[in-house]
Amino acid sequence: xxxxxxxxxxxxxQFREAINECLRQEMELDENVIIMGEEIAGGAGxxxxxxxxxxxxxxxxxxxxxxxxxxxxxxxxxxSEAAFIGAAIGASSTGLRAVAELMFVDFxxxxxxxxxxxxxxxxxxxxxxxxxxxxxxxxxxxxxxAAAQHSESYYSIFSHFPGLKGVCPSDAYTAKGLLTACIRxxxxxxxxxxxxxxxxxxxxxxxxxxxxxxxxxxxxEGTDVTLVGISKMTWTALAAAEELAKEGINCEVIDLLSxxxxxxxxxxxxxxxxxxxIVVDEDTxxxxxxxxxxxxxxxxVFDYLDAPPSRVTAPHTPVPYSRAxxxxxxxxxxxxxxxxxxxxxx
Amino acid sequence: MELDRHGLLSxxxxxxxxxxxxxRGIPETGQRGMSASVHSSAGQEAVPTGMCxxxxxxxxIGSTHRGHGHCIAKGVDPxxxxxxxxxxxxxxxxxxxxSMHISDMSKGMLGTNGVVGASIPLAVGAALTAKVKKNGxxxxxxxxxxxxxxxxxxxxxxxxxIWKLPVIFxxxxxxxxxxxxxxxGVSTTHVSDRAQGYDMPGINVDxxxxxxxxxxxxxxxxxxxxxxxxxxxxxxxxxxYGHTVFDNPLTYRSQEEEDHWRARDPLKQFRDVxxxxxxxxxxxxxxxxxxxxxxxxxxxxxxxxxxxxAPVELYDDVYVDYPVDMMKRGVNMSV
Ligand SMILES: Cc1ncc(C[n+]2csc(CCOP(=O)(O)OP(=O)(O)O)c2C)c(N)n1
Ligand SMILES: [Mg+2]
Numbered sequence: 001x002x003x004x005x006x007x008x009x010x011x012x013x014q015f016r017e018a019i020n021e022c023l024r025q026e027m028e029l030d031e032n033v034i035i036m037g038e039e040i041a042g043g044a045g046x047x048x049x050x051x052x053x054x055x056x057x058x059x060x061x062x063x064x065x066x067x068x069x070x071x072x073x074x075x076x077x078x079x080s081e082a083a084f085i086g087a088a089i090g091a092s093s094t095g096l097r098a099v100a101e102l103m104f105v106d107f108x109x110x111x112x113x114x115x116x117x118x119x120x121x122x123x124x125x126x127x128x129x130x131x132x133x134x135x136x137x138x139x140x141x142x143x144x145x146a147a148a149q150h151s152e153s154y155y156s157i158f159s160h161f162p163g164l165k166g167v168c169p170s171d172a173y174t175a176k177g178l179l180t181a182c183i184r185x186x187x188x189x190x191x192x193x194x195x196x197x198x199x200x201x202x203x204x205x206x207x208x209x210x211x212x213x214x215x216x217x218x219x220x221e222g223t224d225v226t227l228v229g230i231s232k233m234t235w236t237a238l239a240a241a242e243e244l245a246k247e248g249i250n251c252e253v254i255d256l257l258s259x260x261x262x263x264x265x266x267x268x269x270x271x272x273x274x275x276x277x278i279v280v281d282e283d284t285x286x287x288x289x290x291x292x293x294x295x296x297x298x299x300x301v302f303d304y305l306d307a308p309p310s311r312v313t314a315p316h317t318p319v320p321y322s323r324a325x326x327x328x329x330x331x332x333x334x335x336x337x338x339x340x341x342x343x344x345x346x
Numbered sequence: 347m348e349l350d351r352h353g354l355l356s357x358x359x360x361x362x363x364x365x366x367x368x369x370r371g372i373p374e375t376g377q378r379g380m381s382a383s384v385h386s387s388a389g390q391e392a393v394p395t396g397m398c399x400x401x402x403x404x405x406x407i408g409s410t411h412r413g414h415g416h417c418i419a420k421g422v423d424p425x426x427x428x429x430x431x432x433x434x435x436x437x438x439x440x441x442x443x444x445s446m447h448i449s450d451m452s453k454g455m456l457g458t459n460g461v462v463g464a465s466i467p468l469a470v471g472a473a474l475t476a477k478v479k480k481n482g483x484x485x486x487x488x489x490x491x492x493x494x495x496x497x498x499x500x501x502x503x504x505x506x507x508i509w510k511l512p513v514i515f516x517x518x519x520x521x522x523x524x525x526x527x528x529x530x531g532v533s534t535t536h537v538s539d540r541a542q543g544y545d546m547p548g549i550n551v552d553x554x555x556x557x558x559x560x561x562x563x564x565x566x567x568x569x570x571x572x573x574x575x576x577x578x579x580x581x582x583x584x585x586x587y588g589h590t591v592f593d594n595p596l597t598y599r600s601q602e603e604e605d606h607w608r609a610r611d612p613l614k615q616f617r618d619v620x621x622x623x624x625x626x627x628x629x630x631x632x633x634x635x636x637x638x639x640x641x642x643x644x645x646x647x648x649x650x651x652x653x654x655x656a657p658v659e660l661y662d663d664v665y666v667d668y669p670v671d672m673m674k675r676g677v678n679m680s681v
Contacts, residue, residue, distance in 0.1 A: 038523075038524065038526070039524050039525060039526065042524070042525035042526065042597070042598060043525045043526070043527070043597065043598035044526050044527065044530040044531075045526075045527050045529060045530030046527060046530075046598060049600070051597070051598050054525040054597045054598035055524065055525050055593075055597070055598075058524075076526060076530070078492070078495035078523070078526070078530075078531035078532070079462050079463065079492045079493060079495045079496055079523055079531070080495045080496060080497065081496075082497050083497070106460070106461065107461055107462075109461075110461070110463075110496070110497075110498075144382045145379065145380045145381075145382050145383065145433070145444065146382040146383050146446075147383055147442075147443055147444045147446055147447055147460065148442075148443070148447065148460075149446065149447070149459070149460030149461050150382075150383065150446070150460055285676070285677045290677075310676075310678065311676060311677050311678065312677065312678045313677045314677075315660065315661065315673045315674045315677060315679055316664070316672065316673040316674070317660055317661060317664045317673055318664065320441070320442050320655075320659075320660050321383070321430075321433055321439070321441060321442055321443050321444035321447070322433030322434070322435075322441030322442070322444075322654060322655050323379070323380075323433055324433065324441065324654040324655050324656070324657060325441065325442070325655055325657055325659060325660040327657070328657040328658075328660055328679070328680060328681050329660055332680075334680065335678050335679070335680055338678065338680075339678040342678075
């Protein structure tokens with residue numbers, strides 16, 4: 001069955017505020033929830049001088065938490081990702097529900113061992129003795145002239161590791177619901193925030209709610225082609241679909257939301273209707289979310305396909321600095337439109 | 347080492363060039379919509395200047411996200427740097443890197459770096475090359491007080507120490523990692539105290555005093571060239587502005603603190619020491635300031651008149667050898 005996730009409530013808040021509200025509510029509901037990271041509050045150690053929450057997070061997603069929950073539960077860390085991400089994993093396996101923030105996913109190399117060899121494997125290696133209810137919040141996304149070490153969208157690598165889960169919210173509603181699910185989940189989950197989404201607003205219920213991990217949603221119904229978007233690329237896919245609609249082409253747009261597990265059934269069902277698939281993915285293409293989805297669709301609903309499962313992704317290069325090149329690097333509306341037309345032989 | 351008249355003027359020239367680059371280049375870059383990756387080193391000029399005056403083009407440095415000063419002190423052309431910041435094809439990185447990745451291998455400049463701590467082992471590796479090749483070169487790893495908490499620094503210091511590599515670990519302690527004060531993030535009183543744990547000298551210097559930095563650096567470089575191994579230097583300094591242009595530092599530090607450090611401005615201190623000695627006049631230094639100002643005018647013009655990279659250059663230099671077709675195969679690129 002297709003699960004179309006419905007937005008309830010009418011109050012509009014920003015993506016950034018939705019994250020903040022979720023963290024606050026989960027910390028209120030469960031005293032085992034703690035959060036740590038660089039600049040989570042900011043100005044650490046200067047409380048006597050009246051400094052509190054100098055930054056409230058590099059993108060202000062954690063603002064106000066330290067005032068409400070104190071510095072035992074809201075911890076500013078030094079630049080020591082291997083140590084504090086590892087400590088959050090250790091804390092999560094010994095009774096806390098730790099949330100740790102890696103400022104940008106590009107820095108994952110510094111702490112990858114802790115995620116891959118500890119968080120992902122402890123439960124399995126220990127024969128099920130332990131749960132690791134750990135959430136890592138991190139940031140992805142190019143398009144800001146921030147060059148190769150601050151712009152990557154590494155989510156597929158996490159999906160590759162058995163033992164880790166991952167989600168990519170695309171709007172304020174999914175941000176709150178999915179982050180709540182991450183924090184309450186008993187497995188380690190990575191929550192990917194696209195830098196280009198913080199300012200977008202949308203209706204978000206005030207009360208806490210959970211959107212299930214592992215579920216995609218359909219954000220536009222259509223009959224001709226299925227476009228699967230991930231994170232901000234869902235918006236690119238939607239914009240392309242709106243343009244194409246003017247020419248009488250009807251795209252169905254699926255917002256993937258979860259990169260591990262992947263909601264193959266939801267995608268298959270759509271492809272069975274449209275007979276065509278394009279994955280729009282900001283990550284690089286080799287061994288990627290896009291290649292994974294294309295190959296599963298080819299395997300599982302081959303007989304329904306009228307065209308090869310296709311991809312619009314970044315090229316197999318790092319992210320260039322100059323806008324002149326970065327604009328070409330990013331998947332955009334035009335590329336999606338051209339690919340749709342190609343599949344339809346137009 | 348005693349500095350002659352030429353050496354003194356050269357120190358000042360480097361400092362004023364860095365200052366002018368930051369004061370002019372950063373807002374100009376912002377006006378061109380490329381602020382996201384730019385960090386000003388204004389206030390910290392004495393550190394790279396004092397260190398690099400002890401190096402030649404053949405020696406190496408590894409730098410940080412706050413690296414414009416390191417580049418200029420190591421001899422990278424500010425005009426080319428400006429072009430890089432503006433994303434132009436004439437930049438040393440051909441517009442691929444921007445402020446956080448400026449590199450110039452012809453000057454032994456191993457790149458500014460966006461991942462805090464990541465350039466430290468590169469400098470260690472360059473020192474290893476020098477040792478294996480026995481060519482007498484040395485390498486300097488610049489890093490911040492924030493970076494001093496990264497495991498990679500500690501592993502690098504240990505490695506350099508057991509292998510007696512010709513490398514200098516130069517910590518620019520500007521008091522903050524973003525808004526986090528170093529007294530919170532660093533467990534020891536001084537970063538330089540950590541040298542003990544790795545059996546190397548730890549020197550703490552006033553990073554606003556170019557002569558103090560110069561002397562400590564001379565000592566460390568001599569030790570490295572003599573094959574006696576690494577040194578850790580900590581220079582106490584201050585960044586005049588926020589972490590980036592988006593940060594208001596007065597949310598975590600006071601105006602009095604800023605005033606205190608600005609009163610110890612490295613260029614001003616230089617003038618206060620040197621002019622009374624009589625050999626160098628205020629007018630000469632004013633002229634160097636004016637030249638730096640003119641150079642920035644020229645640099646902005648050069649950068650603006652330089653071509654943008656062609657979109658297809660996106661595929662250049664990913665590898666030495668790899669078919670471009672394979673980089674875009676099946677992903678429906680426009681170029
Ligand atoms: C591994 C890593 N973690 C976090 C960051 C984000 N970040 C960039 S600069 C910075 C602070 C660095 O402080 P310091 O080393 O003192 O250098 P300064 O900015 O003061 O020159 C942080 C946290 C990063 N770039 N790399
Ligand atoms: Mg610092």
